[in-house]
Amino acid sequence: MRLPVFCLFLWSTVNVLAAEIAVDVGHGGRDPGAISARGRGEFDFNRDFAGILAERLAAGGQRVRRINFDGAIGSLAARPQAAAGSDFFISIHHDSIGEAWLLPWTWEGVERTHTEVKRGYGLFVSAANPDLPTSLLCASTMGAMLRRAGFAASDWHGRKHQAADAHNGVWYYDNLVVLYRTRLPAVLFEAGVIKHKDEELELRDPARQARMADALASGLAACLQVTGKPARD
Structure with a gap:
């Protein structure tokens, strides 16, 4: 799915109506998620980036509902419940890889693991989501904006997931609770x-984080304007 040109430029050419975006921080205090090549928990990566994304969305005139920024929500089903009444739900995560693809290395005197075969972003939608067309369009628009900003999608997900829009890094993951x-x-x-040594460092770079958040925020706002989802006072 390649987006029409007007979607890519809409963010800068229209007066976008205010939407409320629920930004969810993946994992939490009892479940740190994946562990990076240097031993940092995924939740910390998620919270840092979600905070930057929330700021970029707010700066663009969107309303933001922060979900699980304190890491206290233990139930996956409670996350979308906490977002009820918003216009869109986006859950922020950082990726790992299966044990078979991990290599040993030592970082600051501690034995760790890393990978050299997988890197890049991915966007996931569920075919069981009650508004799949909007989910797909927004995922593709965000992916297109990420590519235009110089980011590369990972094709690794094609090993397990059906492509929704592989060109823009969008894949089906139907049984994700937070999506359906x-x-x-x-x-x-x-x-x-975060298991890729080089990409882990890139993902912690503030300038890169800001550029990625800008791409997501502009893509999401453009998509919601096209669909008319944020047409609320």
């Missing part, structure tokens, strides 16, 4: 692979 246990259009975003 909601009444909202929803996307799960994997910002990159």
Whole structure:
């Protein structure tokens, strides 16, 4: 699915109506998620980037509902429930890889693992989501804006998931609770692979984080303007 040109430029050419975006921080205090090549928990990566994304969305005139920024939500189903009444749900994550593809290395005297074969972002939608068309369009628009900003999608997900829009890094992941246990259009975003030594450092770079958040925020706002989803006072 390649987006029409007007979607890519809409963010800068229209007066976007205010939407409320629910930004969810993946994992939490009892479940740190994946562990990076240097031993940092995924939740910390997720929270840092989600905070930057929330700021960029707000700066663009969107309303933001922060979900699980304190890491206290233990139930996956409780996340979309906490977003009820918003216009869109996006869950922020960082990726890992299966044990078979991990290599040993030592970082600051501690034995760790890393990968050299997987890196890049991914966007996931569920065919069971009640508003799949909007979920798909927004995922593709965000992916297109990420590519235009110089980011590369990972093709690794094609090993397990059906492509929704592989060109823009969008894949089906139908049984993700946060994507189908909601009444909202929803996307799960994997910002990159923290088990990749080089990409881990890139994912912690503030300038890169800001550029990625800008691409997501502009793509999402453009998509919601096209669909008319944020047409609320």
